[in-house]
Amino acid sequence: MRNPLAYEFAALCLLAWTAFISAGEDSTRFGYYGNPDNIEPKPYEWGERAEWRTCAVGREQSPINIETNDTTLMITDIFGLDTSYVPANGSLFIDSANILEVELNGGGRFKIEDKTYYLQQFHFHSPSEHTIDGVRFPLEMHLVHTPESGELAVIGIPFSFGEENSFLATFWDELSLLSQDPDASVSLTKVDVREPNVHLGPAYARYMGSLTTPPCSERVTWTVILGEANTVSQKQMWTYSNRLPYSNARPIQKLNDRKVKRSVTVLNLR
């Protein structure tokens, strides 16, 4: 006589295997609130995955609200951030979490004190992830830099509503041409994030934070541009939200015992 438990055991194994396979397929995918068709883990669920535990338990998470009156002043070079970017070819695509990204092929460098970082890619969050004095912006660009060793440095650039942005205009129309195919990409030539295309000042805030997406790794050096020098037009935001209608901003994280620094030049002190 056959042991009915053997059937049960086999059925359990099959169930476990199926669960393992489907979890495996989605293991790197994550989502945001607002999209009813999106079944991926939402920001408050990211930390439930063992590999993304830092998202829940990390003490230095990003993004944050930057209270400019609650910052420590940092005297900086009057020439602003130490960047030497170069126009680079790139590839524009939308990733599985609906983040619009441009991967660059040699974007130049960014120095913080004596440490050199290399610009790899930039991408967009809408609305902005960081808020400044409680104000949220329609769009935030993240310039992601990798060092030779150690953790990343990211420059966060909020865009306020205003004039059409001529830098975005160089590739923004490609958005509507980008097919729904998840592997679709558009080649871009001479993407130039230097002034005056992108304003990296006048003032900025600096703090230690994390990736704003899983695995939420910490020790990321954040530079967030203050002021409203970078603008985006209503029409440009319409083009964006027509293609990407849902938020991809992680909620604001606790500051805990971190200090945020704010740049001030010797000239401003006078």
Ligand SMILES: [Zn+2]
């Ligand atoms: Zn980002």
